[in-house]
Amino acid sequence: METLRKLYEKASKSYNKLTPHNEFCLDLVLHCQRKLKTGSKFRAYGNFNGIPRIPYSVFALGDSLSRPVRSDLYFANELHFRKEYDHILKILQQPGHRWTNEDRENANRVVYTAVMSFACCIDLWQRKSRKTPGTFFEVYMAGILQTAFPEAVFSKHISLEDLLGDREIGQSTSSEAKPDDESSDKASVSTDVVISVPDRAGGIVIPLKITTRERIVQPFAHQRILDAAFGEGRYKSLIVCISETQLDDKTQSVKQVCVPGTIKLFQKYLAPVTGLYYCDLPQRYVAKDMTGIIAVRSVGHLFEDLRAILH
Amino acid sequence: METLRKLYEKASKSYNKLTPHNEFCLDLVLHCQRKLKTGSKFRAYGNFNGIPRIPYSVFALGDSLSRPVRSDLYFANELHFRKEYDHILKILQQPGHRWTNEDRENANRVVYTAVMSFACCIDLWQRKSRKTPGTFFEVYMAGILQTAFPEAVFSKHISLEDLLGDREIGQSTSSEAKPDDESSDKASVSTDVVISVPDRAGGIVIPLKITTRERIVQPFAHQRILDAAFGEGRYKSLIVCISETQLDDKTQSVKQVCVPGTIKLFQKYLAPVTGLYYCDLPQRYVAKDMTGIIAVRSVGHLFEDLRAILH
Numbered sequence: 004m005e006t007l008r009k010l011y012e013k014a015s016k017s018y019n020k021l022t023p024h025n026e027f028c029l030d031l032v033l034h035c036q037r038k039l040k041t042g043s044k045f046r047a048y049g050n051f052n053g054i055p056r057i058p059y060s061v062f063a064l065g066d067s068l069s070r071p072v073r074s075d076l077y078f079a080n081e082l083h084f085r086k087e088y089d090h091i092l093k094i095l096q097q098p099g100h101r102w103t104n105e106d107r108e109n110a111n112r113v114v115y116t117a118v119m120s121f122a123c124c125i126d127l128w129q130r131k132s133r134k135t136p137g138t139f140f141e142v143y144m145a146g147i148l149q150t151a152f153p154e155a156v157f158s159k160h161i162s163l164e165d166l167l168g169d170r171e172i173g174q175s176t177s178s179e180a181k182p183d184d185e186s187s188d189k190a191s192v193s194t195d196v197v198i199s200v201p202d203r204a205g206g207i208v209i210p211l212k213i214t215t216r217e218r219i220v221q222p223f224a225h226q227r228i229l230d231a232a233f234g235e236g237r238y239k240s241l242i243v244c245i246s247e248t249q250l251d252d253k254t255q256s257v258k259q260v261c262v263p264g265t266i267k268l269f270q271k272y273l274a275p276v277t278g279l280y281y282c283d284l285p286q287r288y289v290a291k292d293m294t295g296i297i298a299v300r301s302v303g304h305l306f307e308d309l310r311a312i313l314h
Numbered sequence: 315m316e317t318l319r320k321l322y323e324k325a326s327k328s329y330n331k332l333t334p335h336n337e338f339c340l341d342l343v344l345h346c347q348r349k350l351k352t353g354s355k356f357r358a359y360g361n362f363n364g365i366p367r368i369p370y371s372v373f374a375l376g377d378s379l380s381r382p383v384r385s386d387l388y389f390a391n392e393l394h395f396r397k398e399y400d401h402i403l404k405i406l407q408q409p410g411h412r413w414t415n416e417d418r419e420n421a422n423r424v425v426y427t428a429v430m431s432f433a434c435c436i437d438l439w440q441r442k443s444r445k446t447p448g449t450f451f452e453v454y455m456a457g458i459l460q461t462a463f464p465e466a467v468f469s470k471h472i473s474l475e476d477l478l479g480d481r482e483i484g485q486s487t488s489s490e491a492k493p494d495d496e497s498s499d500k501a502s503v504s505t506d507v508v509i510s511v512p513d514r515a516g517g518i519v520i521p522l523k524i525t526t527r528e529r530i531v532q533p534f535a536h537q538r539i540l541d542a543a544f545g546e547g548r549y550k551s552l553i554v555c556i557s558e559t560q561l562d563d564k565t566q567s568v569k570q571v572c573v574p575g576t577i578k579l580f581q582k583y584l585a586p587v588t589g590l591y592y593c594d595l596p597q598r599y600v601a602k603d604m605t606g607i608i609a610v611r612s613v614g615h616l617f618e619d620l621r622a623i624l625h
Contacts, residue, residue, distance in 0.1 A: 163579055163583075164575070190575030190576065190578055190579050191575070192579070217529070217532070218528070220531055220532055220535045221528070221531055223535065224531045224534065224535040224538075224580070224584055227535075227538060227583065227584055228579060228580075228583040228584060231583040231584075232583055264475070264501035264502070265501065267501055268474055268501050268503070268539060269535070269539075272474075272538065272539040272542040272543055273535055273538055273539060273542075
């Protein structure tokens with residue numbers, strides 16, 4: 004795992020310095036794919052028993068299993084992945100490109116493959132680093148989005164300090180405050196990726212979550228704060244996820260953990276988010292009662308949608 | 315840990331059936347205290363370097379350390395704990411009792427000792443059960459509150475299904491949805507303890523969290539939803555926590571992980587919660603700029619405050 008760790012640090016450090024890092028991410032993903040191929044067994048696990056059924060696989064190493072993987076979305080062949088990745092990056096740099104369904108499917112699979120190959124390596128060889136796959140998802144998507152929108156401004160926070168009318172820097176105990184996910188004394192909405200266009204107010208907030216679980220409330224709450232602070236609709240949130248799956252040992256099946264009622268409540272009573280994107284779309288979320296309330300689409304649609312909003 | 319597991323199950327099953335369970339909780343807590351006393355070493359760890367400094371201890375078992383514990387709040391003596399616990403329960407059953415500062419301090423210490431004794435056992439002997447201490451906190455507080463307010467109605471959810479105007483039961487994939495923390499298809503605000511009075515609309519929502527971390531957003535978001543759905547102020551939220559501490563291995567000190575800016579934002583732009591209670595009050599949260607925006611008090615004050623709201 005030493006190589007993996009080094010490649011990961013190279014990518015994330017470059018991202019933190021806001022420099023281009025797609026190449027570092029690619030090196031890391033290719034390393035992960037090879038590691039999984041040579042060090043584990045990719046085998047069928049069980050179905051999600053929806054309509055239709057969806058078969059899932061896992062990477063297995065002795066008794067250890069990775070999270071569930073959709074083999075119809077995962078590019079097991081490195082050359083195939085590489086080819087589609089190059090193609091998608093090329094398309095993304097052509098603002099006038101007319102996306103085909105095949106483009107969308109492949110873009111979706113490229114993101115899925117990249118994030119899952121890293122996450123499954125962590126599952127098998129470094130289970131303690133539970134948060135790392137989520138961070139890599141952020142690093143990876145930021146790299147791709149920076150390539151697609153070179154004119155846009157990227158950041159990770161929206162500062163609201165001026166609005167609160169107090170600055171708290173230098174308080175006696177503030178140096179003690181170093182939370183995992185939020186910036187201590189600073190009043191800011193801390194999201195994963197924020198895209199804005201120079202000379203235009205507002206922007207696009209992109210919370211990236213491998214799965215949402217109880218954290219689904221965050222993007223809706225942040226949207227509400229942004230609406231209240233800057234005026235409704237000035238910022239738009241597009242939530243981007245990988246899946247909502249979970250292995251069920253007892254039944255050797257896969258669950259899609261969904262909370263449609265909760266999302267409807269948030270959309271109605273907190274603030275409406277603009278879209279909910281998944282690589283592996285949960286069946287429950289593409290049912291009509293959901294899509295009537297919130298746009299639910301594959302990650303393959305994200306890039307066009309972003310372009311439409313930004314232009 | 316077999317005894318601990320059995321005692322815990324007894325208490326939580328009784329709670330789930332909404333039957334009195336203080337006695338079961340007491341058995342469990344006394345078992346935990348004895349287990350810590352005989353099976354581990356209670357020793358000084360390091361300070362929180364605030365003004366003033368606060369020394370913390372840990373229960374140690376070889377290289378394993380429990381979470382940090384304030385020895386000035388923890389009743390290490392079982393008989394002492396028992397005596398104060400009985401006293402507090404007695405006070406709580408006397409609506410007319412005038413609370414003294416000593417009563418408050420002891421009530422605060424009783425809750426702290428009960429929850430920490432269980433949590434530290436989990437830290438040392440069952441580290442995998444990360445969520446169990448939080449559940450026990452809920453079970454324990456519900457038992458005490460039921461004793462204090464026998465006329466009140468207790469629940470864990472506020473249903474909003476009628477407001478959404480759709481009932482989703484029986485959807486094809488809904489049986490797949492069994493999330494950890496939220497009820498699948500049902501549209502409800504799922505909090506820890508809700509107290510209401512018969513024939514009176516609204517109620518008191520009590521989110522119980524050992525530490526808040528990034529989950530601090532939930533109670534504010536829920537308050538916002540309740541305000542939007544039922545009218546402002548119909549429901550009041552009182553957030554109840556144990557501490558915000560974290561060991562720092564490198565410096566052998568204790569951090570208090572605080573996000574004052576974030577809380578101010580939530581209080582202003584999401585919805586105002588009525589109070590924030592801690593057994594081990596974080597220094598940063600009792601600074602003036604915070605208490606001017608949100609009431610921050612010890613758990614020892616919670617019971618009087620609840621009585622004042624409910625009556």
